[in-house]
Amino acid sequence: MKKSATIYDISEKLNIxxxxxxxxxxxxxxxxIKTKELVLATAKELNYKQNTLAQxxxxxxxxxxxxxxxxxxxxxxxxxxxxxxEELSLHGYHVIICQSHEDVDLERKQLNTLLNxxxxxxxxxxxxxxxxxxxxxxxxxxNIPIIFFDRKKDIKGTSTVTIDDYKxxxxxxxxxxxxxxxxxxxxxxxxxxxxxxxxxxxxxxALRENNLRVRKDFIIPxxxxxxxxxxxxxxxxxxxxxxxxxxxxxxxxALGACQQLKKQKINIPNDVAIIGFxxxxxxxxxxxxxxxxxxxxxIMGKISAQVFLEYMNENFSGITIEKKxxxxxxxxxxxxxxxx
Amino acid sequence: MKKSATIYDISEKLNIxxxxxxxxxxxxxxxxIKTKELVLATAKELNYKQNTLAQxxxxxxxxxxxxxxxxxxxxxxxxxxxxxxEELSLHGYHVIICQSHEDVDLERKQLNTLLNxxxxxxxxxxxxxxxxxxxxxxxxxxNIPIIFFDRKKDIKGTSTVTIDDYKxxxxxxxxxxxxxxxxxxxxxxxxxxxxxxxxxxxxxxALRENNLRVRKDFIIPxxxxxxxxxxxxxxxxxxxxxxxxxxxxxxxxALGACQQLKKQKINIPNDVAIIGFxxxxxxxxxxxxxxxxxxxxxIMGKISAQVFLEYMNENFSGITIEKKxxxxxxxxxxxxxxxx
DNA sequence: TTGTAAGCGTTATCAC
DNA sequence: GTGATAACGCTTACAA
Numbered sequence: 001m002k003k004s005a006t007i008y009d010i011s012e013k014l015n016i017x018x019x020x021x022x023x024x025x026x027x028x029x030x031x032x033i034k035t036k037e038l039v040l041a042t043a044k045e046l047n048y049k050q051n052t053l054a055q056x057x058x059x060x061x062x063x064x065x066x067x068x069x070x071x072x073x074x075x076x077x078x079x080x081x082x083x084x085x086e087e088l089s090l091h092g093y094h095v096i097i098c099q100s101h102e103d104v105d106l107e108r109k110q111l112n113t114l115l116n117x118x119x120x121x122x123x124x125x126x127x128x129x130x131x132x133x134x135x136x137x138x139x140x141x142x143n144i145p146i147i148f149f150d151r152k153k154d155i156k157g158t159s160t161v162t163i164d165d166y167k168x169x170x171x172x173x174x175x176x177x178x179x180x181x182x183x184x185x186x187x188x189x190x191x192x193x194x195x196x197x198x199x200x201x202x203x204x205x206a207l208r209e210n211n212l213r214v215r216k217d218f219i220i221p222x223x224x225x226x227x228x229x230x231x232x233x234x235x236x237x238x239x240x241x242x243x244x245x246x247x248x249x250x251x252x253x254a255l256g257a258c259q260q261l262k263k264q265k266i267n268i269p270n271d272v273a274i275i276g277f278x279x280x281x282x283x284x285x286x287x288x289x290x291x292x293x294x295x296x297x298x299i300m301g302k303i304s305a306q307v308f309l310e311y312m313n314e315n316f317s318g319i320t321i322e323k324k325x326x327x328x329x330x331x332x333x334x335x336x337x338x339x340x
Numbered sequence: 341m342k343k344s345a346t347i348y349d350i351s352e353k354l355n356i357x358x359x360x361x362x363x364x365x366x367x368x369x370x371x372x373i374k375t376k377e378l379v380l381a382t383a384k385e386l387n388y389k390q391n392t393l394a395q396x397x398x399x400x401x402x403x404x405x406x407x408x409x410x411x412x413x414x415x416x417x418x419x420x421x422x423x424x425x426e427e428l429s430l431h432g433y434h435v436i437i438c439q440s441h442e443d444v445d446l447e448r449k450q451l452n453t454l455l456n457x458x459x460x461x462x463x464x465x466x467x468x469x470x471x472x473x474x475x476x477x478x479x480x481x482x483n484i485p486i487i488f489f490d491r492k493k494d495i496k497g498t499s500t501v502t503i504d505d506y507k508x509x510x511x512x513x514x515x516x517x518x519x520x521x522x523x524x525x526x527x528x529x530x531x532x533x534x535x536x537x538x539x540x541x542x543x544x545x546a547l548r549e550n551n552l553r554v555r556k557d558f559i560i561p562x563x564x565x566x567x568x569x570x571x572x573x574x575x576x577x578x579x580x581x582x583x584x585x586x587x588x589x590x591x592x593x594a595l596g597a598c599q600q601l602k603k604q605k606i607n608i609p610n611d612v613a614i615i616g617f618x619x620x621x622x623x624x625x626x627x628x629x630x631x632x633x634x635x636x637x638x639i640m641g642k643i644s645a646q647v648f649l650e651y652m653n654e655n656f657s658g659i660t661i662e663k664k665x666x667x668x669x670x671x672x673x674x675x676x677x678x679x680x
Numbered sequence: 681t682t683g684t685a686a687g688c689g690t691t692a693t694c695a696c
Numbered sequence: 697g698t699g700a701t702a703a704c705g706c707t708t709a710c711a712a
Contacts, residue, residue, distance in 0.1 A: 004482060006688095006689055006690090007689070007690075008689080016698075016699085017698065017699045017700070018689090018690085018691095018699090018700095019691080019692090019698075019699060019700075019701090020697080020698055020699070022689095022690065022691060022692095023691090023697090023698085026691085030697055030698085031697065031698085032697060032698090035697080035698085047478075047481070049452075049455055049456050049482075050456050050689095050690090051397075051456070051458060051688090051689050051690070052453075052456045052457050052458070052690095053393060053396055053397050053402065053457070053458045053688090053689075053690090054397055054688070054689035054690040054691090054704090055689080055690055055691075056393055056690090056704095057391075057393050057394055057397050057688090057689080057690075057703095057704050057705070057706090058689080058690045058691050058692085058703075058704050059690085059691075059704085060704075062393065064436070064457075071422065072412075072418050072421055072422050072425065073415065073418040073419045073421070073422040074418075075413065075415075078412050078413040078414075078418040079413045081412055081413070081437070082411065082412045082413040082439065085412065085437060085438070085439055086439065089438070089439075089450075092453075094436050094438070094453065094454075094457060095436065095437050095438075096404070096434050096435065096436050096437075097421070097425060097435050097436075097437050098425070098429070098434070098435075099422065099425055099426065099429075110429075112389070113392075113432075113434070114434075115389055116389050116390050116391070116392045117392050117393070117404075117434060118391060118392070118393045138387075141387070142344060142389075226625075255625055281622060282621060282622035282625050285566075285595055285622050285626065286625065286626065286627065287626065287627040287628070288627070346704095346705055346706085347705070347706070348705080356682075356683085357682065357683045357684075358683095358705090358706080358707095359682075359683060359684075359685095359706095359707080359708080360681085360682055360683075362705095362706065362707060362708085363681095363682085363707090363708095366707085370681060370682085371681065371682085372681060372682090375681085375682085390705095390706085391704090391705050391706070392706095393704090393705080393706090394688090394704070394705035394706040394707090395705080395706055395707075396688095396706095397687095397688050397689070397690090397704090397705085397706080398687080398688050398705085398706050398707050398708090399688085399706090399707075400688075
């Protein structure tokens with residue numbers, strides 16, 4: 001119940017002013033060593049804890065940043081967050097996590113409460129339903145750095161850290177082509193998101209560049225889930241022609257596809273070669289390990305944090321900084337797509 | 341660059357006092373509807389954002405809670421955090437995440453900066469290296485609720501939300517016995533942690549109760565990793581007698597064990613039945629799905645949050661509340677341990 | 681119903 | 697080197 005000690009408690013005990021105590025605590029240059037030591041000693045004795053809240057109010061800097069993601073418990077997002085936290089905690093920042101649940105209304109609310117909480121910066125990966133971006137543009141008015149990672153929006157004055165999804169889609173498809181696939185289908189994610197658009201475009205361009213036909217019925221929009229993959233296979237196998245290669249924008253769907261194909265005694269990779277996306281941990285553990293694209297979430301997190309720190313170092317004097325970092329995707333070829 | 345509007349900006353514009361503005365904004369009962377509407381309108385016009393920092397300083401309540409976990413990017417921890425966040429955000433709380441990296445020194449530091457930040461409560465799962473708990477006891481002095489989840493310490497006045505690891509260990513082992521296993525080994529986690537102690541005890545008691553011998557050389561301490569499981573198999577298969585059942589305190593080690601056994605053409609589950617722990621997503625995706633114990637992290641998170649909310653409702657008038665919630669583990673029997 | 685003024689715990693600016 | 701004081705933005709007795 002005892003309230004924690006303040007600088008006034010220290011100043012009273014020592015018969016000095018609170019200002020002096022503050023100076024002693026903050027390594028102010030103009031202070032005698034004696035008083036400083038005295039203050040430090042009594043601070044310890046009284047179990048004094050700096051009230052960062054008051055400090056924040058005074059200085060306008062909370063040393064908190066906000067992160068908004070659709071969900072925290074996915075390997076990708078939690079790994080990015082880990083990267084951000086590790087980098088920023090070295091610099092004294094705390095990280096506040098919010099989930100949007102893929103709901104733009106909730107995202108808007110979270111964004112606003114973060115602004116109310118006076119965070120020093122915001123990291124975000126937008127929700128699938130985020131079309132109207134006025135809430136983010138409004139947030140930009142507060143003049144705090146906004147850094148998008150992975151799922152970005154083009155907003156002036158904001159920075160982005162993404163991977164080259166186009167290239168990833170292109171390389172994944174090209175890899176399948178090199179394995180001899182001629183009829184490659186694409187299990188696409190939610191095309192409202194740029195990342196899935198880009199993977200899709202990469203796929204299409206890789207086909208075109210290799211003079212392979214792009215068939216509309218080979219583009220299957222799916223949920224990122226095992227069931228999504230199962231359904232896709234069922235849909236494809238009710239068509240007159242079946243694919244001999246699958247580029248899935250989701251590892252979970254790739255897994256579902258594998259399971260469904262095995263059920264039908266279709267050989268992977270020889271009848272159908274498969275590559276997924278995200279390099280989910282499970283892909284490498286399978287008896288038939290699944291090829292995938294790694295998005296290097298740890299690096300994405302660390303770099304996002306660094307971009308933020310750069311903002312803060314620029315002292316933020318009204319200059320708009322924009323930094324667009326594009327990371328290289330890393331392709332992992334495993335059994336599911338490696339033909340002899 | 342423009343600083344955000346304060347209640348003073350509103351009060352000036354309307355020629356009323358800041359107090360009235362504050363009242364209007366906070367649904368104070370004694371205020372005329374007219375002024376209230378006027379205030380709300382100008383607030384919107386000036387794009388006023390409540391500065392929760394100032395409010396927090398005044399009220400002594402930040403509406404922030406801290407969470408300390410070893411790592412955020414594990415399925416278990418991120419799922420618990422998700423549960424906590426979902427429950428608390430409904431009540432206006434924000435969640436600050438810290439990682440201890442299994443290092444008690446870092447844990448202590450994180451705990452202290454959370455206290456400095458005046459969080460309203462702390463959720464934590466202690467690190468493996470946390471033997472000395474003085475930092476947590478000291479934190480208790482601040483009289484804020486401390487809720488341990490999963491990895492707890494017995495500290496007066498704190499609450500805990502855990503699963504019954506003893507029962508889980510007992511049931512897992514009993515299940516193997518029922519499958520006909522006579523020589524069951526245990527891949528144990530770091531026994532400095534209570535959870536692993538309890539799983540181990542459950543294992544031992546299940547053997548005893550079924551009149552099976554407890555062999556010291558069948559207790560293999562492992563790292564929670566695939567390699568850990570591989571190493572354990574190698575160690576076991578250099579013994580004069582080999583096990584016919586494995587209870588692993590880690591799914592990753594269980595997976596490594598499976599892989600290594602398959603290499604040696606040993607049949608799972610008939611030669612050796614295996615059950616892991618944590619119900620990691622991958623366990624069910626395998627071609628040979630791995631039996632496991634689910635710790636219901638989502639429920640653990642939600643309940644932890646509810647325990648915290650109870651504290652806050654008790655108005656916290658010097659009463660010490662202790663709540664010890666023990667959740668029931670959920671056993672998932674899959675192919676790796678199901679004999680015909 | 682509204683205004684005045686004090687206070688939450690710090691720190692920065694002036695004086696001395 | 698140190699002290700007094702104002703200020704950060706908000707809430708809340710107490711008055712009016």
